[in-house]
Amino acid sequence: NAGVTQTPKFQVLKTGQSMTLQCAQDMNHNSMYWYRQDPGMGLRLIYYSASEGTTDKGEVPNGYNVSRLNKREFSLRLESAAPSQTSVYFCASRGQSKSNQPQHFGDGTRLSIL
Amino acid sequence: QKEVEQDPGPLSVPEGAIVSLNCTYSNSAFQYFMWYRQYSRKGPELLMYTYSSGNKEDGRFTAQVDKSSKYISLFIRDSQPSDSATYLCAMSSIQGAQKLVFGQGTRLTINP
Numbered sequence: 001n002a003g004v005t006q007t008p009k010f011q012v013l014k015t016g017q018s019m020t021l022q023c024a025q026d027m028n029h030n031s032m033y034w035y036r037q038d039p040g041m042g043l044r045l046i047y048y049s050a051s052e053g054t055t056d057k058g059e060v061p062n063g064y065n066v067s068r069l070n071k072r073e074f075s076l077r078l079e080s081a082a083p084s085q086t087s088v089y090f091c092a093s094r095g096q097s098k099s100n101q102p103q104h105f106g107d108g109t110r111l112s113i114l
Numbered sequence: 115q116k117e118v119e120q121d122p123g124p125l126s127v128p129e130g131a132i133v134s135l136n137c138t139y140s141n142s143a144f145q146y147f148m149w150y151r152q153y154s155r156k157g158p159e160l161l162m163y164t165y166s167s168g169n170k171e172d173g174r175f176t177a178q179v180d181k182s183s184k185y186i187s188l189f190i191r192d193s194q195p196s197d198s199a200t201y202l203c204a205m206s207s208i209q210g211a212q213k214l215v216f217g218q219g220t221r222l223t224i225n226p
Contacts, residue, residue, distance in 0.1 A: 031212070033214075041218065042202060042216035042217055042218045043158070043204075043214075045213055045214065090158070102148055102160050102163050102212075103160075104160070106157050107155075107157045108156075
């Protein structure tokens, strides 16, 4: 049972390049989330999908887009990467959207933008 | 002012010591409180989860919530070198899709 799987694990981009970060979960969870983690800032929510077919903005959505491809997969896209988007990106998933179940995280994608 | 404040440390204690980690918050709508443990180059792993005031114990770990003071704590008894990690508090309101708000994380080192 893999849980939440993120690809790639590492990536280096040049300013202005585009990229899609992939996330898949095998726990049949309804809700999925994208966070970024920066030193001294904790984790901040970028976008989330409460259920298949819906997406909503979190605390720091500017410069990102998301796609809930199906119940298992939730991707994060950087259309024109900027150095300020250098960060570690985490995907998470959760069971029933209106229950008390906690979020489960993947191991992250480390992204550097030069 | 951040909604959730957590001392980033670092905190270094000898093996076997009792560790106390704390967070304060300002949003009275928060009803669910979590502690995550994060090892280097890994994702956060859920350690404790509570939605009421008082104490919750799980092995060597005790989570404490004081909603009147907007203060939560995590205690680790008989600390081990394997407990060395960053500890993140997180919380959310009772409504919606559980949009978590995290503290900055406290880096903890247990010295053998």
